[in-house]
Amino acid sequence: MSQTLQAVRGMNDILPEEAAFWELFEETVRSWLKAYGYRPIRMPIVEPTPLFKRAIGEVTDIVEKEMYSFIDGLNGEALTLRPEGTAGCVRAVIEHNLAARQTQRLYYIGQMFRHERPQKGRYRQFHQVGVESFGIAGPDIDAEMILMGARLWNDLGLDGIELQINSLGQPAERALHRAALIAYFEAHAELLDDDAKRRLHSNPLRILDTKNPAMQELCAAAPKLIDYLGAESLAHFEGVQRVLRDAGVPFSINPRLVRGLDYYNQTVFEWVTDKLGAQGTVCAGGRYDGLVEQLGGKPTPACGFAMGVERLVALIKDSGGEPSAPVPDVYVVHQGDAAARLAFRVAEGLRDQGIDVLLHCGGGSFKSQMKKADGSGAVFAVIIGDDEALTGEAQLKPLRTADGVQQKLKVDDLAEAIIGQLIDLDEEE
Numbered sequence: 001m002s003q004t005l006q007a008v009r010g011m012n013d014i015l016p017e018e019a020a021f022w023e024l025f026e027e028t029v030r031s032w033l034k035a036y037g038y039r040p041i042r043m044p045i046v047e048p049t050p051l052f053k054r055a056i057g058e059v060t061d062i063v064e065k066e067m068y069s070f071i072d073g074l075n076g077e078a079l080t081l082r083p084e085g086t087a088g089c090v091r092a093v094i095e096h097n098l099a100a101r102q103t104q105r106l107y108y109i110g111q112m113f114r115h116e117r118p119q120k121g122r123y124r125q126f127h128q129v130g131v132e133s134f135g136i137a138g139p140d141i142d143a144e145m146i147l148m149g150a151r152l153w154n155d156l157g158l159d160g161i162e163l164q165i166n167s168l169g170q171p172a173e174r175a176l177h178r179a180a181l182i183a184y185f186e187a188h189a190e191l192l193d194d195d196a197k198r199r200l201h202s203n204p205l206r207i208l209d210t211k212n213p214a215m216q217e218l219c220a221a222a223p224k225l226i227d228y229l230g231a232e233s234l235a236h237f238e239g240v241q242r243v244l245r246d247a248g249v250p251f252s253i254n255p256r257l258v259r260g261l262d263y264y265n266q267t268v269f270e271w272v273t274d275k276l277g278a279q280g281t282v283c284a285g286g287r288y289d290g291l292v293e294q295l296g297g298k299p300t301p302a303c304g305f306a307m308g309v310e311r312l313v314a315l316i317k318d319s320g321g322e323p324s325a326p327v328p329d330v331y332v333v334h335q336g337d338a339a340a341r342l343a344f345r346v347a348e349g350l351r352d353q354g355i356d357v358l359l360h361c362g363g364g365s366f367k368s369q370m371k372k373a374d375g376s377g378a379v380f381a382v383i384i385g386d387d388e389a390l391t392g393e394a395q396l397k398p399l400r401t402a403d404g405v406q407q408k409l410k411v412d413d414l415a416e417a418i419i420g421q422l423i424d425l426d427e428e429e
């Protein structure tokens, strides 16, 4: 016997019951994005490996240990399954010159791949909603992106998601802070773990991002970037906070919020919940003004965020949100060759009128077909036997009402009768 095949570890099938929650989530997200003027963009899942090395930074968790990289056996090209969407989005914006004449507000929804240790809320294939804006320099767009989060949690019926913000300032300010940080960590060299030792001179800011509990105290007392910000960066940060205060969105400033990717500057933010255990960040983002130029485009201010779909869907399920199960209006039951041909015509004709129809397929007795009709949750059965087929008629049988009478109707009159009774039922409810 051949061995049973299984999905790759950390990559999940999303079965219909679960997928209904995903669709509910995506519908809410799409109308929310539309309300803020965002337009969809779809990029490939595979990109050239150097794109991620340049965009995300060589000394980051993602590039150092999480990328699914491979050599295309046909042409030797170095490729990577995208670990995040911003790099590919920026590449597309540059390649198609999207930001040259106008600002852009873009979004995408899709798979990302990171070779991490699978656990609740952390997978090797996961999904993000990514939201990016190009060409807007002021703190207004940063603030609006943060407000968007608050509205979405509300639209999704979620509470207890808290906002943390920080400012990473500009590269020159970070350079000053970096020197102070290296001096501080060098003075406490005996407390550094291996990752920190390795990053001490290549990327000391990343040390603050550590998940190692033993390093928490040391990092908490480290020099704070905010103390190195100049007037302009402080004004930008204050501009963001003012909008948040005006909108009544509570936040806390977390000086250790430095984000896992190198490309950020100025505003960074995360939305965090304590309902998901260790994997509590459901949305994260910030400003990345240098990235477009760094990847070969014209200097273009930019800002964005990404949400973890698995984590948000888990929250929606925990909060008792229920997608409505799809129920057909009509289940078509039929027996005999002539009846089967008429059944197809009837089903398509009803769908033309906007009625949802499950056409019985696979034969079987009337009795077993009626059982399936009942089990489907349909409001009506349409029953066609060879007698009806001869006269171009069908039986319309209500399945949800105790007092419903079965009627014999011309097939051309079915749609009107069904729509009329559906409206009556709606009004009764």
Ligand code: ATP
Pocket: 084, 114, 116, 121, 122, 123, 124, 125, 126, 127, 128, 259, 260, 279, 281, 282, 283, 284, 285, 306, 307, 308, 309, 310, 311
């Ligand atoms: P973490 O600190 O949890 O590793 P990160 O900083 O690596 O997160 P980002 O790159 O900012 O995450 O991705 C944005 C969001 O995508 C995260 O806040 C999270 O909700 C989600 N996410 C990231 N990695 C995973 C994963 N492996 N599985 C599921 N969701 C993920």
Ligand code: MG
Pocket: 061, 260
């Ligand atoms: Mg990570």
